[in-house]
Amino acid sequence: MAAAGDPVNLPSLGSRNLFPELATRVYANHASLSPPSQPVIDAVSACLAQYARDGMGCYATEVERRERLRAQLADLIGAPAQDLALVANTTAGVLAVALGLPWRRGDRVLLFDGEFPTNITPWQQAAQREGLELVWMNADDFRTDRAGALEKLEDHLRAGIRLVAVSAVQFTTGQRMPLEAIGALCRRHDSELFVDAIQAMGVVPLDVEACAIDYLTCGSHKWLMGPEGTGCFYARHAAATRLEPNVAGWLSHEDPFAFLTRSPGELRYDRPLLSTARMVESGTPHTLATAGLEASVGLIDAIGVGSIFEHVQAWHEAVEPGLIERGFASARMSEVDGRSGILSVRTDDPAAGPAWSQALAGHGIASASPDGWLRLSPHWPNRIDEADAVLAAVDEILVGGGPKVR
Numbered sequence: 001m002a003a004a005g006d007p008v009n010l011p012s013l014g015s016r017n018l019f020p021e022l023a024t025r026v027y028a029n030h031a032s033l034s035p036p037s038q039p040v041i042d043a044v045s046a047c048l049a050q051y052a053r054d055g056m057g058c059y060a061t062e063v064e065r066r067e068r069l070r071a072q073l074a075d076l077i078g079a080p081a082q083d084l085a086l087v088a089n090t091t092a093g094v095l096a097v098a099l100g101l102p103w104r105r106g107d108r109v110l111l112f113d114g115e116f117p118t119n120i121t122p123w124q125q126a127a128q129r130e131g132l133e134l135v136w137m138n139a140d141d142f143r144t145d146r147a148g149a150l151e152k153l154e155d156h157l158r159a160g161i162r163l164v165a166v167s168a169v170q171f172t173t174g175q176r177m178p179l180e181a182i183g184a185l186c187r188r189h190d191s192e193l194f195v196d197a198i199q200a201m202g203v204v205p206l207d208v209e210a211c212a213i214d215y216l217t218c219g220s221h222k223w224l225m226g227p228e229g230t231g232c233f234y235a236r237h238a239a240a241t242r243l244e245p246n247v248a249g250w251l252s253h254e255d256p257f258a259f260l261t262r263s264p265g266e267l268r269y270d271r272p273l274l275s276t277a278r279m280v281e282s283g284t285p286h287t288l289a290t291a292g293l294e295a296s297v298g299l300i301d302a303i304g305v306g307s308i309f310e311h312v313q314a315w316h317e318a319v320e321p322g323l324i325e326r327g328f329a330s331a332r333m334s335e336v337d338g339r340s341g342i343l344s345v346r347t348d349d350p351a352a353g354p355a356w357s358q359a360l361a362g363h364g365i366a367s368a369s370p371d372g373w374l375r376l377s378p379h380w381p382n383r384i385d386e387a388d389a390v391l392a393a394v395d396e397i398l399v400g401g402g403p404k405v406r
């Protein structure tokens, strides 16, 4: 096992040296799930080995690790560490707010058609229970007519919207939403802004202050490149104080370990609940996933999200023209601020996406086909010259009589 800090363990753009187990020739499916790097595998194994050796003796070390990880993740979104909590997945953050806001009957929540259901289902449930009105916009309008869509959004906000819930990046087309403009409009019209960041954090620069984001949630297993089962939830301090503690548990109290570590008389049930994002850390966390996430975020920090974004754009630019030449239509926006880690294309036949993704898998190229798009999503370990392999595979599929483009 290589030690941390060993040059062999240093990440480098365009190099798979930290992914010795990765069998797929071109892995361009980080928007679905990132395969763990060797440092992630080592961190999880070391954590498990330490538990095997010391049992409860590890606990204090792991409390410290969580403290470090909150600060690392907060740094990635420009937030203070005390406003960030570790959660099980993206959904946990949506639920904390959908269940926690003190809703009034008739409050209006603005959602986007085309979003991944994580950022829809909990709001629908809240709407049924609390008598909320759901207002819908089409997410793809922000790609095809951004200025027009922002105007329409402002019309809705003017009519009164309690909260806007949106993904930073659309999982189908890769459209990066104009969060700065959306945040400024929300501020102007006194609405709250909730962001699902799982398709952005780790590959797209994000700043909760610049975008006036009130709440943000993100799972670990895509662009953060950690194991499944953990993630983070951010709530601006003032926004966190508005949340009712409807998902609180024993760890949501101030000084929750007092009754386990101090003299008798500390076992009380009236300790105040935290009024920060940390309130949502309700019970025992997924320690192994936390250890893995600390390692993967360490690699992202070592390279820098800005450099990762540029590298991924270079990969897209190497692949996209060849796909367009062969007849695919690309969803990638011409404006850089509308781009992300995702390059999605489609053929004249909207049903052909899954067939293309399967055919590429047969040539050692991992992609995905959400809602019919053919989605390619490389990350920092992908080599720019993988474009040759992708385009050669497309040609072989066409020559072999596979799915058509036109």
Ligand SMILES: Cc1ncc(COP(=O)(O)O)c(C=O)c1O
Pocket (backbone or CB within 6 Å): 089, 090, 091, 092, 116, 118, 119, 167, 169, 170, 171, 196, 198, 199, 218, 219
């Ligand atoms: C935009 C988006 N949000 C959320 C998720 C997943 O949510 P969760 O982490 O709760 O499983 C995905 C993909 O799995 C996604 O693409």
